[in-house]
Amino acid sequence: MDRNAKVAVTLGDPAGVGPEVIVKALATMPEQERRDFVIVGNTEALERANRAAATGLSFAPADTAGAGKIAVDEVELGAPLPEIGKVSPVAGDASVRYISRAVDLATSGDADVIVTAPINKEAMNLAGHHYDGHTGLLAHLTGSKSSFMLLASERLNTIHVSTHISLKGAIERARTERVLATIEAGHNHFMRLGKKARIAVAGLNPHCGENGLFGTEDTEFLAPAVELARAKGIDVVGPISADTVFARAYNGAFDLVIAQYHDQGHIPIKLIAFDTAVNVSLGLPIDRVSVDHGTAFDIAGTGKANHVNMLSAIAYARLMARSPRRQAA
Template sequence: MRNETRVAITLGDPAGVGPEVIVKALATLPRKALANFVVVGNLEALERAKRVTSVSVNFETVPTDGAVLVDEVPLDAPLPEIGKVSAAAGEASVRYIRRAVDLALAGEADCIVTAPINKEAMNLAGHHFDGHTGLLAHLTGSKSSFMLLASERLNTIHVSTHVSLRGAIERATVERVLATIGAGHAHFMRLGRHPRIAVAGLNPHCGENGLFGDEDMRFLAPAVELAKAKGIDVSGPISADTVFARAHTGAFDLVVAQYHDQGHIPIKLVAFDTAVNVSLGLPIDRVSVDHGTAFDIAGTGKANHVNMLSAIAYARLVAASPRHPAAA
């Protein structure tokens, strides 16, 4: 039986910067901490990334003192070329994620950290998902999940993400908004915080009493009242043009954003390098970097590993916190 928490890090698309930011990040950690990690991927890709970045960290496919364990995933093909979109790389990235999910479901990993994947490559390989979110829901048998973007001074959870704006409006139902509030509340309670939550309005000025649309009155306000009845500290809907600034200055711990860009734009403005992506509502814990594969700089060693360090730190925080019954 393991005495320490174990974080599984997936390699991401092997043609992107994932392997580079992983080796850079792990190289900064104390030697004794390396036993708490397993990289799910390929030793060959990690060694290639070490050469590119000129960092020193040991990887082994068997447990070795002072080395990071690699859970080797068979590719049945040569390692994909750096910097190019390909079906082979897409297939590899999906295999890494599938293996990491298996580890987490079996209790052999307490949290997954995912390096970036490329949606085009994944679809070329025949895996037709919107990215990590849809794939993880599929692999865990979950109906849906919630995307939380977390940073030091601003946190936002999304009612919808990778859908059209029209689709996002349709998804802003009482049930979905209430579920999103509940997922965010449960997560913060699990981390030992009683969050002050604000629900961002969907329409300009929350619709101005129906002048600019009535969705805020019909769907968002009832969801807020139902959440309050459950004892959740939640306010709203609050006009989206002010609520993020108020949260950033300390008025709220979490903002419920109604759609992808409403939540992503403010947090990327204030915490571009440090915000991490956290999946809530799954039977496993998953944290991700909040950047892409960056094929244009892959293989140059220039990729910044600060976001991977943030993801690792948040994953260790989550892994050390018992799952709250409401979040299970």
């Protein structure tokens, strides 16, 4: 299935390191394997990255790419190629249109899975696209009510109740319905991959509120979500104090931790798997995996960008492509 799965890779912000990590990752693959990829973006940006990274690749339009050529589904910029390493509304608009085109390929069946390079939220918003990032944009493009961010690594996996909102907003969002939906999304994903996950729900307050001394949300909203999930046959426990649950999961007690907000889940993952963790969108009618790093404007165009995370994202995307979708989005 690896060889047959069609992977659409979006360029990300063309002024960032996305084009570079893409060409470096593809350059590590045998020529025959590269035929399973189509890059959604601009050939000019890829050529610029190709020169900076000295990878020696060749590109051609997706409908004519032959042996030795990387297929490119060209999305016209409508403006000169943005300067490398600079926040630009042209680049922000382009990154959104790359993603939109990739979603079209996935929904039509022309791609089995999408892998996304990093975008810049400031550039995207300057271009008039007011989303919190890939997660919100993909939910909008696919008509999904919401989606969930899973950060996956070899020894620790975490899925988030909320991501790119204020801490105050995250507290308000940690309600029974949303926590239960997050548990179910994580459970369904692991079942699809052939494993019944052992899930732990991280507490919201210090020591899960210490019986109301430090807040009541854990007993009022999180605990009922756990009980409802267990009634559905899901292997889940909690809430468990966040200062211990991630260490327990890392050491093998749990396969997945439900994080209540962005930093609660991101900090432990980036501490132990900064270069290899990947971002997976759940709850969508399509499959999408992303690198778990930003546009790195400070090193864009220098040839210094590390492509290990892109290789990890591609590997996880292929794993998902091998696994049939078993649940409705």
